[in-house]
Amino acid sequence: MQVLQAGGRHLVRLELDPDLLCQAAGEAGFTCKAETRERSLVLDLVAQEREGPLLLFDGADPANTGWFARCQFYVDARSGAVMQTPIFLANLKDAGGRVNPRGVRIQILTELPLHARLPGRQPVTEKALLAVFAALLRGLVQNGIALCGRGSVQPLAGRTEMARR
Numbered sequence: 001m002q003v004l005q006a007g008g009r010h011l012v013r014l015e016l017d018p019d020l021l022c023q024a025a026g027e028a029g030f031t032c033k034a035e036t037r038e039r040s041l042v043l044d045l046v047a048q049e050r051e052g053p054l055l056l057f058d059g060a061d062p063a064n065t066g067w068f069a070r071c072q073f074y075v076d077a078r079s080g081a082v083m084q085t086p087i088f089l090a091n092l093k094d095a096g097g098r099v100n101p102r103g104v105r106i107q108i109l110t111e112l113p114l115h116a117r118l119p120g121r122q123p124v125t126e127k128a129l130l131a132v133f134a135a136l137l138r139g140l141v142q143n144g145i146a147l148c149g150r151g152s153v154q155p156l157a158g159r160t161e162m163a164r165r
Helices: 018-027 062-069 126-143
Strands: 002-006 009-013 031-036 040-046 056-058 074-076 087-093 099-109 111-113 145-148
Touching (some): 018 031, 018 040, 018 126, 040 087, 087 126, 099 126, 126 145
Parallel strands (some): 056 145
Antiparallel strands (some): 002 009, 009 111, 031 040, 040 099
């Protein structure tokens, strides 16, 4: 982790190891393809061996009330931002242009304001962000992650046909 100064702003530059993130994804049951960009790391994750879709559901659907109550993560459907994290989530599409129910793209920002915090008000470090990333993956395969609102990110579980209208 480095502290950078850009004009009057101070930034934290995280030095995330793509191999370590892919290893964590593999342990959660995903295949992982990582791409390092200038200010972020992008991971394409697919759970090919999974029986059903990943547990990304429409939080506004009354049928999903039980899932919504036990979620640890909420995603803004318009921007893909995972609330209170430097992580963005998007759907993966198959060769025919349809949403892949077993895949997501995750972008992790690597340059953050110096005073950025993770859930629980903990400071952002590589180790803390790895723990949040692992918890996010568990949410996709075990507990569920709620989509809030309508936008570019589509739900993968629950009554998905209602959300796509």
